[in-house]
Amino acid sequence: MADGPTINTIAERAGVSIASVSRVLNGLPTRQETVRKVMAAADELGYVRNAVARSLKSRRTHQVAFAMADVGNPAYLAMLREIQPVLKAAGYRLVLHSTDAVVADEIDVLHSLGERYVDGLIMSPLRVTEAHLEMLAAARAPVVIIGSVPEGTRVDNVRADSRTGVRLAVDHLYSLGRRRIAMINGPLDTVPGAARGAAYREALADLGLAYDENLVQIGDFYRAEGGRAVAELLARVPDVDALMCANDLIALGALDVLRAAGKQVPEDVAVVGMDDTDLAAASWPSLTSVSLGSAERGKAAAELLLDRLQGGDREPRLVTVPPRLVVRASTAGSEAIAYERTDRKEGGA
Amino acid sequence: MADGPTINTIAERAGVSIASVSRVLNGLPTRQETVRKVMAAADELGYVRNAVARSLKSRRTHQVAFAMADVGNPAYLAMLREIQPVLKAAGYRLVLHSTDAVVADEIDVLHSLGERYVDGLIMSPLRVTEAHLEMLAAARAPVVIIGSVPEGTRVDNVRADSRTGVRLAVDHLYSLGRRRIAMINGPLDTVPGAARGAAYREALADLGLAYDENLVQIGDFYRAEGGRAVAELLARVPDVDALMCANDLIALGALDVLRAAGKQVPEDVAVVGMDDTDLAAASWPSLTSVSLGSAERGKAAAELLLDRLQGGDREPRLVTVPPRLVVRASTAGSEAIAYERTDRKEGGA
DNA sequence: CCCCACACGGTAAACGTTTACAGATTGCCT
């Protein structure tokens, strides 16, 4: 691991100046003879350009950061999966930050933009605080936020539309003849929890169904908690005929508990999840789920950022990705569902 | 986004030299008065150290790359999940490369180490070619390989032990009284495919069971292909009583087809998957699976790399992570399985 | 045959740090 060659080494060996070496390496107009000599020297020495020195001079790192709450979360993973190739194609490397949804960590990431180790940032905060907004306003590099941001915040923004998503699901359940549609939600002080709860209420109202507090159960966005919440609900409302779950994990928990309670899905109780993760297709019965377009959001965010990096100044944009209802066995019954191919690669190694 | 302050700006404002500024910022011994002035100036200006310039001078980027075949693959994801916090705790940023298992891309990543934009690399190639070995020998930064590497390759190496893993699974099936244990494998020209196929054969031999070609079916590492392979196998050997699947996706495909064929799992046919992905716990019946310790491998790799980055020279090390059999309903039956808590965070946003 | 235009290539400065070295200041001892 001896010190690698620099343009100085090459210049010496080729008998030219470092300026010429640089010009050749950058494809600037140069005499054939010089090009040949430089190339030869570079090849022989196995020269590779030092990215750090380049960045220092050019003030561009060709790196972009993606900050998400949790590497393990399938929704973020779906974004990552789309962000990665878009950036790669444009010649950017991806720096990954996992903030564990800790606000201080997110602020830290925004602050670290000042270190200029990346050209831009895509961030998906669980909730946006005052501190976020301040840092955003002062950010030293372009930022794209995935998630909702207060009106008027001057930042590129990509949003899901969970309100419409919930409505799609509730309408679907209604159209299947269900009338006692419960909602199993996560904590109301999270952005998704609040939005999904409100949307549920609205959707019911629009369908002319009464809002019944007994049909709402708050747990947390995990499988076990989801199951527990459903158990409580069942004890209170044994004849519930549909569950609108605020995410897929909750829905999986619901399936566990319904199975244990001897309820048939979807005959007795139809179940809808949200986020359309890989788990939805894998479960049995497979889970009808509202896709909030994580993949599309990731892609849109990457494209917004690239545009900003290449384009320069323009007004901040807002992209809203429409949700999609993916109907599977947990509402439609297994015979209604064609064999679904949702493979993903997997090796081992 | 005006040009941020540099140590020059601070030096001017504080009325000291840039050397003093640098010393203060690095906590080197300095007079109290100077420290105060510099800190004050830095605060007022909202100064943040430029990481690129620092890296150029110090020849350390505090970045580490992780190169994997596919961001979507749960096995790599599990590694990533462990690698991330280990690096973060040590003050390193994570650069993510997705190579799509294309050899040229992997070589590229190794080559790009010469650009010195990272201090080290963790790589998990699907198969290791001659070209890999050459580049590894010439690599300009420390590398840790997750996966098997030829004897004598001078590189830190973390391995799974799929041979023992397969044996655990086959022994388990045998102990349940199964004697017609089939293997559904992926392509034999992949490293995992070959290893798992051979291990299956060995395990049978050790149990005194005859190796029967009819019980081996090659497909690919995907759900649909897995299902197809099982369908063929069933047509040929209707009374098969156990399936050893080379990964979880294949096993999910197997469950699909067995269900369609009216076979009870595990009563008629027991099924074992491999890799113990999230899907295994989510499926129904939940899937007994051999964990090859992706998480542990990721962690070990990160630690090896850090040790090398901090420690300096030492002999290359080999860490082998033992497999673990995670027994679930697809072999033990659902009543035998306690409620399993395998939550993972999930928000939405 | 001289001059000019032009193509090419070299010198040096710059990007923002860190750090070796030497100069300056302070304080203390004799």
Added chain:
DNA sequence: AGGCAATCTGTAAACGTTTACCGTGTGGGG
């Protein structure tokens, strides 16, 4: 009071590039 040690700080070089600027040499036109 002078000198020396110890402490602090400033100057400048270095990290490896890119690039503005200018000097050199060539060829062609007058």
